[in-house]
Amino acid sequence: MKTLIIYTSQTGFTKKYAEWISERMNGDLLDLKEAQKKSTDYYNDYEAICYGGWAMAGTIVKVKWFLDKAVNWKDKKLAVYCVGGSPNDNPDVDIFLQNALNDEQRKYIRAFYCQGGFNYENMKTPSKLAMKMFVSVLKNKKNATEKEKFMAEKMSSSYDISDKKYIEPIVCYLEGKEYEEEN
Secondary structure, X not given: OOEEXXXXXXXXXXXXXXXXXXHHHOOEEEEHXXXXXXXXXXXXXXXXXXXXXXXXXXXXXXXXXXXHHHOOOOOOEEEEEEEEOOOOOOHHXXXXXXXXXXXXXXXXXXXXXXXXXXXXXXXXXXXXXXXHHXXXXXXXXXXXXXXXXXXXXXXXXXXXXXXXXXXXXXXXXXXXXXXOOOO
């Protein structure tokens, strides 16, 4: 199956997942900036197209480009994935994924989440400042929940919780197979 993985990455986690998916599927890999330069015909021969971006403020960064194109790719296997600092088993991830696509888009696109981490060293200054402010608000919040305290502690420095195993559901979907989670 001819597969294309398109991604945008700020700190490297989304790119890492894109490379893992590309390697596993023997697919082509394109940074979003390069994908945006391609003609419409470029995408015709692909049977599966996957877009990856990072999670920020309840959305998948720069996913609009993919969603706008995907309307014309309904004959292909389509997926979006996002990478964030929360663990995959965080209940908020399910809510995030539910909101990532509208009802119509869910008919022909599947959304996935992959835990990544934080890399303050590679973050652009506005993102770094926004994250530091968010962490500060959490740390100084009166009556903070245990979850909020844990998040503040975890997000106060760089960490990596990415794992190649999180590409399995994406790969299975793109290949048209059922994913069976290992216990």
